[in-house]
Amino acid sequence: MSLKAIEFNQVCKQYSQSGDFVVDHVNLSINEGEFITILGSSGSGKTTLLKMINRLYEPSEGTINLFGEDIATIDPVKVRRKIGYVIQQVGLFPHMTIAQNIATVPKLLKWPQPKIKERVDELLNLVGLDPKEFKNRYPSQLSGGQQQRIGLARALAIDPKIMLLDEPFGAIDAITRLHLQDELMRLHGGLKKTFLFVTHDINEAFKLGTRVMIMNNGKVSQFDTPQSIVKNPADSFVSSLMRSSREQERFWEGLD
Amino acid sequence: MWKQLSDYFVHNHDDFINSLGEHIVISFVALVFSALIGIAGGYLCVKHKQYDKWIISIFQVLRIVPSLAIILLLIPIMGTGVEPALIALVLLAIPPILMNTVAGIEGVSSSMLEAAYGVGMSDRQVWWKIKFPLAAPLILTGVKTAAIEVIASATLAAKIGAGGLGGIIFTGLGLNRMDLLLVGGISVAVLSIAAGLSLDLTDRYLFKYKMVRK
Numbered sequence A: 001m002s003l004k005a006i007e008f009n010q011v012c013k014q015y016s017q018s019g020d021f022v023v024d025h026v027n028l029s030i031n032e033g034e035f036i037t038i039l040g041s042s043g044s045g046k047t048t049l050l051k052m053i054n055r056l057y058e059p060s061e062g063t064i065n066l067f068g069e070d071i072a073t074i075d076p077v078k079v080r081r082k083i084g085y086v087i088q089q090v091g092l093f094p095h096m097t098i099a100q101n102i103a104t105v106p107k108l109l110k111w112p113q114p115k116i117k118e119r120v121d122e123l124l125n126l127v128g129l130d131p132k133e134f135k136n137r138y139p140s141q142l143s144g145g146q147q148q149r150i151g152l153a154r155a156l157a158i159d160p161k162i163m164l165l166d167e168p169f170g171a172i173d174a175i176t177r178l179h180l181q182d183e184l185m186r187l188h189g190g191l192k193k194t195f196l197f198v199t200h201d202i203n204e205a206f207k208l209g210t211r212v213m214i215m216n217n218g219k220v221s222q223f224d225t226p227q228s229i230v231k232n233p234a235d236s237f238v239s240s241l242m243r244s245s246r247e248q249e250r251f252w253e254g255l256d
Numbered sequence B: 001m002w003k004q005l006s007d008y009f010v011h012n013h014d015d016f017i018n019s020l021g022e023h024i025v026i027s028f029v030a031l032v033f034s035a036l037i038g039i040a041g042g043y044l045c046v047k048h049k050q051y052d053k054w055i056i057s058i059f060q061v062l063r064i065v066p067s068l069a070i071i072l073l074l075i076p077i078m079g080t081g082v083e084p085a086l087i088a089l090v091l092l093a094i095p096p097i098l099m100n101t102v103a104g105i106e107g108v109s110s111s112m113l114e115a116a117y118g119v120g121m122s123d124r125q126v127w128w129k130i131k132f133p134l135a136a137p138l139i140l141t142g143v144k145t146a147a148i149e150v151i152a153s154a155t156l157a158a159k160i161g162a163g164g165l166g167g168i169i170f171t172g173l174g175l176n177r178m179d180l181l182l183v184g185g186i187s188v189a190v191l192s193i194a195a196g197l198s199l200d201l202t203d204r205y206l207f208k209y210k211m212v213r214k
Helices: A046-053 A076-081 A098-104 A104-108 A111-127 A144-158 A174-191 A202-210 A224-231 A236-255 B002-010 B013-045 B049-064 B069-076 B082-106 B109-119 B123-160 B166-175 B178-206
Strands: A004-014 A021-033 A037-039 A059-064 A082-087 A163-166 A194-199 A212-214 A217-223
Touching: A004 A046, A004 A144, A004 A194, A021 A194, A021 A212, A021 A217, A037 A046, A037 A202, A046 A059, A046 A163, A046 A194, A076 A082, A082 B109, A082 B166, A098 A104, A098 A111, A098 A144, A104 A111, A111 A144, A111 A194, A174 A202, A174 B166, A194 A202, A202 A224, A202 A236, A212 A224, A212 A236, A217 A224, A217 A236, A224 A236, B002 B013, B002 B178, B013 B049, B013 B082, B013 B123, B013 B166, B013 B178, B049 B082, B069 B082, B069 B123, B082 B123, B109 B123, B123 B166, B166 B178
Parallel strands: A037 A194, A037 A212, A082 A163, A163 A194
Antiparallel strands: A004 A021, A004 A059, A212 A217
C-alpha cells in the first residue's frame, strides 16, 4: 500500500463575482511516485486545480491534504518549499546567473556555500547541461529549451517530494519538446517523486502519465491509466477527445 | 576672451573651486534626500494602491511650479540660505524618481512573481530579491533625470544666498561680464554631463545582465 501524496476532498473554486465553479467538487487521491498528467482545454480548471496544491490559489470549499496533512493549516511559504513548481513562462530571474537561479531556495534556507555549489553542479548535470559552461551565464543567454531545463533544476533544488508542472513545454518547439519529455520521464523514474503535469496536448498527456486526469468544465471526467481510458472512455467528452486524436493520426497517415 | 577667461581662473581660482564645491554638495544632498523620499514614496504607492493617484498628482503639480517660484515662495517661511534651496530642489527631483520607482515595480511581470512565490519566497523576500532588483534599472534612470535637473536648477539657489555656481552667473549678469557668464554656464553644463555619464557607468556596472549577448 503506497502512501497518499495528495488528496482532494470536495474541493471547489468559485469565481467570487459570477459564482461559477472553476473547479467543481473534486475528489481524488494520488499515490506517492505517480506521474499524473492533467489534460483539459483552456478554462477546464486544470491550472486552477494545480495552483491550489501550492496555495497560489485558495479553494472556496473543501480540503487538500499533502501526505495526510491539511495544507490550509500550514504556512503557504512552507507548503511551497516542499513542492517544486515549473511554469510555462519559466520565470527565471533575469538579474541572477543560472547558478544563482538554481540556488534561490537553498540560499533562502541558508545552506552552507559549498553544499549549494555542489547541489547546483549536481542539478545542472541532472538536467543535461554542463555546469562549467552554464553556471555563470544569465537566463537571456539561453535558448527556450535550456531555460526550461534550468526551471526544472531550480524546482528540484531542495529535493521536493511533489513536482507541479504547469504546461512546462507549452512554448517549446516540437523537437526540443520530445527530448524534454523523454528526459522528464527519465527524471521521474530516477527520483521517486510525485509529478503533476498540466497540459492541453493529448499526446503529451498519454505519453507521460502513469495516470491521466481528464478535466472538463471544472469536473474530473475520467482519472485512470492511459490504457483504460482508451478502452473505456467514461463519457462523451472523453470519447470525443479520443476521436479527435485518432482523426489527427489518420490525417498524418493520409499524407504518408 | 581667452585671456579674460584665463585671467579669471588665475585671480579667482579659490572662488571658483568654492562655488563648484557648494554646487556639488547642494545638488548631491538634494539628490540623496529626493531618492530616499522618491523610492519610499514609490514603494508606498505600489503597496497601497488607493493612495498612489494622490501622491503622484501632488508631486506632478509641484513639478509644474517653477523652482524659482518655490524658492521665492519659501522665503517668507524659511528665510534665505541653504535650507529653502534644498527643499525646492528636493521637490523638483522627487517626481521622476517616484514615478520611475512605481513604473519599475509595476513592470515586474506576473509570471516572474508567480515563479518567485512558487519557489517559496515570502512577501518580504519577493520585494527585496525580485521586485526592487528588477525595478532598479528604471529607478536609476529616474535618479539620472533628477540629477541633471537638480544640477541645472541649483544655479537658482544662489538667488537666496545658498551659493554655488549660480553666484558666478548672477554676478556676470549684474556686471554684464561675458567671461563670468561663460565660466558659470559651462561649468554647470559640464557638471550635468559628468553626473549623467557617471550614472550611466553605474548602470552598466550594476546591471551587467542587461548587456549580455547570446
